[in-house]
Amino acid sequence: MRAHEPIRAALADAAARLGAPVAAPDIELERPRDPAHGDVATNLALTLAKALKAKPRVVAERLIAALELPQGLVRKIDVAGPGFINFFLAEAELAGVLETVLAAGDRYGRGDAGQSKPVNVEFVSANPTGPLHVGHGRQAALGDAIASLLDWTGWRVTREFYYNDGGAQIMQLALSVQARIGELRGRPAAVPEGGYHGEYVWEIAERYLAAYPDDPEGADLDHVRRFAVQELRKEQDADLQALGVKFDVYFLESSLYTSSKVEKTLGRLVAAGHTYERDGALWLKTTDFGDDKDRVMRKRAEKGGEYTYFLPDVAYHVDKWERGFARAINVQGADHHSTVTRVRIGLRALEMGIPAGYPEYVLHQMVTVMKGGAEMKLSKRAGSYMTVRELVDEVGRDAVRYFFLMRRGDSHLVFDVDLAKSQTEENPVFYVQMAHARLSGIFRVAGRAPETASPNGVNPAALDEPEELLLLKQLADFPSLVAGAATALEPHRVTGYLEGLARIVHAWYHKYRVLGEPEEAARLVLARAVRQVLANGLTLLGVSAPDRM
RNA sequence: GCGCCAGUAGCUCAGCUGGAUAGAGCGUCGGCCUCCGGAGCCGAAGGUCCCGCGUUCGAAUCGCGGCUGGCGCACCA
Numbered sequence: 001m002r003a004h005e006p007i008r009a010a011l012a013d014a015a016a017r018l019g020a021p022v023a024a025p026d027i028e029l030e031r032p033r034d035p036a037h038g039d040v041a042t043n044l045a046l047t048l049a050k051a052l053k054a055k056p057r058v059v060a061e062r063l064i065a066a067l068e069l070p071q072g073l074v075r076k077i078d079v080a081g082p083g084f085i086n087f088f089l090a091e092a093e094l095a096g097v098l099e100t101v102l103a104a105g106d107r108y109g110r111g112d113a114g115q116s117k118p119v120n121v122e123f124v125s126a127n128p129t130g131p132l133h134v135g136h137g138r139q140a141a142l143g144d145a146i147a148s149l150l151d152w153t154g155w156r157v158t159r160e161f162y163y164n165d166g167g168a169q170i171m172q173l174a175l176s177v178q179a180r181i182g183e184l185r186g187r188p189a190a191v192p193e194g195g196y197h198g199e200y201v202w203e204i205a206e207r208y209l210a211a212y213p214d215d216p217e218g219a220d221l222d223h224v225r226r227f228a229v230q231e232l233r234k235e236q237d238a239d240l241q242a243l244g245v246k247f248d249v250y251f252l253e254s255s256l257y258t259s260s261k262v263e264k265t266l267g268r269l270v271a272a273g274h275t276y277e278r279d280g281a282l283w284l285k286t287t288d289f290g291d292d293k294d295r296v297m298r299k300r301a302e303k304g305g306e307y308t309y310f311l312p313d314v315a316y317h318v319d320k321w322e323r324g325f326a327r328a329i330n331v332q333g334a335d336h337h338s339t340v341t342r343v344r345i346g347l348r349a350l351e352m353g354i355p356a357g358y359p360e361y362v363l364h365q366m367v368t369v370m371k372g373g374a375e376m377k378l379s380k381r382a383g384s385y386m387t388v389r390e391l392v393d394e395v396g397r398d399a400v401r402y403f404f405l406m407r408r409g410d411s412h413l414v415f416d417v418d419l420a421k422s423q424t425e426e427n428p429v430f431y432v433q434m435a436h437a438r439l440s441g442i443f444r445v446a447g448r449a450p451e452t453a454s455p456n457g458v459n460p461a462a463l464d465e466p467e468e469l470l471l472l473k474q475l476a477d478f479p480s481l482v483a484g485a486a487t488a489l490e491p492h493r494v495t496g497y498l499e500g501l502a503r504i505v506h507a508w509y510h511k512y513r514v515l516g517e518p519e520e521a522a523r524l525v526l527a528r529a530v531r532q533v534l535a536n537g538l539t540l541l542g543v544s545a546p547d548r549m
Numbered sequence: 550g551c552g553c554c555a556g557u558a559g560c561u562c563a564g565c566u567g568g569a570u571a572g573a574g575c576g577u578c579g580g581c582c583u584c585c586g587g588a589g590c591c592g593a594a595g596g597u598c599c600c601g602c603g604u605u606c607g608a609a610u611c612g613c614g615g616c617u618g619g620c621g622c623a624c625c626a
Contacts, residue, residue, distance in 0.1 A: 081569040299624040
């Protein structure tokens with residue numbers, strides 16, 4: 001809210017006059033939940049009470065007495081409760097947000113906290129061993145929205161997808177496809193233990209035979225592997241496209257080997273003195289950094305003598321660091337949380353100045369899909385788990401994205417398919433989109449574009465109904481809401497905000513008319529601004545803002 | 550056994566980084582359609598914020614100890 005800065009500055013001056021200087025940015029201002037507590041409130045008197053050796057309410061009175069605010073900003077100041085100072089803004093000041101919103105348009109809510117510094121957001125990172133499941137879907141929605149929040153707050157964002165294209169799991173996939181090829185040729189089933197049994201394996205086998213009739217037995221395992229990976233990459237891309245998620249960088253684990261970054265990382269760890277050999281394996285002494293046991297980096301010869309996933313993981317993050325990313329954020333399922341400390345320790349053990357909290361992690365819990373009161377678990381195509389494509393086909397992209405973003409990442413998410421499909425107020429995404437569509441409807445009926453509703457010459461005092469004041473305040477909150485959600489890496493705050501805004505919209509719409517009323521001009525401006533903010537919030541989340549439904 | 554995460558209304562969940570009388574949706578009960586979309590709105594009932602101790606002006610929020618549930622604890626990724 002633009003009134004915040006002058007109020008903050010005046011409070012800082014007043015505090016200095018009382019002999020308790022406080023830096024203006026450290027003064028907390030909030031919007032009270034209860035309108036009776038004004039438009040802006042501060043707890044400054046409570047925090048200064050101890051230093052000034054006086055009761056908070058007394059401090060509050062003295063602060064107010066020493067306060068010099070610009071004319072016309074505030075119409076009333078109260079001391080309430082234990083010592084809160086409540087400011088009631090002049091109505092013209094509240095309505096000022098309309099001009100701010102309309103001037104900024106689809107950029108309203110953006111900020112520059114990130115100062116254009118580069119940040120890497122890695123998410124999904126599914127290995128190409130099968131279609132994306134609903135957990136990947138949650139991660140895609142979450143990662144994309146977090147990237148978007150960072151973009152909105154002034155960071156230069158790279159969306160990145162990392163995948164393992166050569167590990168043991170990929171080998172299992174190749175063997176599984178090879179086995180199905182054999183079966184298609186009339187040999188008995190021989191899918192290896194730990195192999196993949198989904199129907200998509202059959203499909204790949206069929207496509208392989210169609211593409212390479214000269215290798216009817218799939219004898220060239222390496223060739224089968226490359227084909228299978230390529231097919232599944234295509235499939236996963238289509239899944240992501242169905243969700244509307246785009247990546248800037250696809251990073252292959254194999255490139256870390258071909259560029260010898262794995263070797264270099266290993267060399268640096270050895271040089272830093274945190275490694276040792278035991279039982280023929282090479283270990284990193286992660287216990288030096290608080291881990292509960294040391295970790296193997298290179299298996300002993302009898303186990304194949306290869307590197308474990310741990311070393312390339314560290315090399316990968318060194319690469320991110322060297323690409324200049326001030327921050328790296330990894331969105332992962334909580335079942336991978338054990339990698340968090342390990343990767344960070346690996347980076348610290350390199351002693352190359354990478355901070356202890358690098359990379360940052362956003363871990364999310366599992367997804368349960370419910371339909372008709374029962375859990376949906378089985379998917380014919382994938383063999384066991386429900387795929388994200390099946391979900392998108394069932395309820396649509398907007399609902400999938402919105403539902404995955406509704407909850408905090410660290411709570412289990414129950415995806416109610418019936419709710420996501422319902423076209424009623426119970427469905428939050430529908431409810432929010434409906435608010436946008438209704439406002440659009442007003443302009444449609446009026447026969448004019450929203451952009452023609454100009455705040456020039458409109459009397460802001462015409463917007464004095466309680467719902468209208470609430471709308472103005474809610475609009476004013478949007479930029480700080482976005483900033484807070486970005487700092488916390490919590491997109492669900494945006495869905496909560498939008499539902500709150502939509503609720504006021506529906507109440508307002510139901511209670512007052514716009515067209516043909518004396519307040520028409522002012523209400524059209526309000527409608528345009530609210531519609532803009534709803535659209536900005538939905539867009540930020542990757543959800544559409546339809547004009548009619 | 551150790552680590553991470555969660556525990557808030559009958560159900561699903563918020564609670565803005567420690568603030569005022571703990572909120573919303575669903576469900577239940579009761580109202581509202583000559584009017585820009587009733588695909589909606591308004592109201593009521595509903596709470597030991599898992600338990601205990603602590604930190605301070607002030608705790609759902611922070612600390613410690615329990616209890617319950619989920620997920621991890623590989624020379625798999």
